[in-house]
Amino acid sequence: MWEWPGQFSAPRADxxxxxxxxxxxxxxxxxxxxxQSGAEVTVLPATATxxxxxxHSPEGVFLSNGPGDPAATGEYAVPMIRxxxxxxxxxxxxxxxxxxxxxxxxxxxxxxxxxHHGANHPVRNVxxxxxxxxxxxxxxxVDSQTLPAGVLETHVSLFDGSNCGLRVADRPVFSVxxxxxxxxxxxxxxYLFDGFAQAMRDGRRx
Numbered sequence: 001m002w003e004w005p006g007q008f009s010a011p012r013a014d015x016x017x018x019x020x021x022x023x024x025x026x027x028x029x030x031x032x033x034x035x036q037s038g039a040e041v042t043v044l045p046a047t048a049t050x051x052x053x054x055x056h057s058p059e060g061v062f063l064s065n066g067p068g069d070p071a072a073t074g075e076y077a078v079p080m081i082r083x084x085x086x087x088x089x090x091x092x093x094x095x096x097x098x099x100x101x102x103x104x105x106x107x108x109x110x111x112x113x114x115x116h117h118g119a120n121h122p123v124r125n126v127x128x129x130x131x132x133x134x135x136x137x138x139x140x141x142v143d144s145q146t147l148p149a150g151v152l153e154t155h156v157s158l159f160d161g162s163n164c165g166l167r168v169a170d171r172p173v174f175s176v177x178x179x180x181x182x183x184x185x186x187x188x189x190x191y192l193f194d195g196f197a198q199a200m201r202d203g204r205r206x
Contacts, residue, residue, distance in 0.1 A: 016040035017200040020058040022048060022080075024066030024073060024096045029181040034062060037193040039200075047076055050083035059200040060090040063097025065179065070099040070109045070140050078104045085173070090199035092192070093175030095138060101175045102142040102166060105151050112162065115139035116177075119184035122158040125165075131158065132189050135182035142166065142177065172199035 019039040021031065024046045034041050042056050046066070053061060061084055066073065073096060081104035084091065093101040099109050116136035123132045132155075144153045144163040155165030155176055167174035180189030 014038055014201065014204075017197060018042070018057060018059045019062055019200075020044055020053050020056050020060075021062040021064055022046060022053070022077070022097070024064045024077070024100070026064035026066070027179070027181060030062075030064060030094060030179075033181045033190070033193050034196075037197040039197070046073065048080065050080045053080070053084060054087065058089060059203055060092065060196060062196075063091065063093035063100055063175065065095030065097060065137075068096070070096060070103060074100060074103045088171065090172040090196060090203060091174075092196040094181070095177060095179060098166070098175035098177050099140060099142055101173070102147070102151075105166075105168070106146075106148040107151065107166075108143045108146040109140045110143050112139055112141050116157065116159070116162075119182065121178065123155050123164045123178055124158055125155055127154055132178075133184050134164075134178035134180070134189060135184045136178045138177060172196075172202070 017039045019034055019041045021041050021043045023043050031041055044052060077100045081100055085104060115138055119135045121134045121136045123134045125132060142163040147153060147166060150169045152167055152169055153163055154167050157164050164178055165176040176192060180192045
């Protein structure tokens with residue numbers, strides 16, 4: 001279970017949300033951000049099965065960032081995520097977790113001719129029109145042309161138009177390619193963690 005020193009604990013009225021984080025190479029600050037949003041985080045290895053995840057009775061599942069070719073990680077991650085999608089849980093992914101979720105939903109990934117690395121990458125939220133200054137570190141991208149019906153593109157890179165986010169139209173399932181926890185904005189993207197917490201709060205209310 002992830003625990004953070006008291007000075008980083010955000011005041012909250014809710015009982016902490018039970019979150020299982022799948023660790024494909026998770027950054028510590030992502031776990032810190034989840035805790036600050038009101039989560040009690042249990043970290044499981046990348047090879048965890050759906051049954052092992054569900055054994056913790058999560059109210060939400062987080063899919064972490066990580067290195068490498070998404071096709072290789074997807075061999076074991078995608079079948080597990082597809083099983084979790086059958087349980088109507090809030091799911092939030094970042095970077096490789098975004099790619100894993102996209103593959104599980106039926107989309108495809110492509111190797112970029114030039115990857116995106118470093119801070120100060122402008123990304124447009126296509127649903128609000130707002131531009132976020134983000135941090136990125138990836139050499140593969142989700143092919144937005146392969147997103148199936150019911151899966152919406154939510155963010156695009158203003159450098160090259162590549163996909164930077166998606167969500168399922170009628171469920172609290174979403175992900176982004178960039179790193180909201182890195183805070184280059186510095187708080188342009190913290191709403192993503194808040195939205196994940198709100199989805200779990202809504203789940204408690206039925």
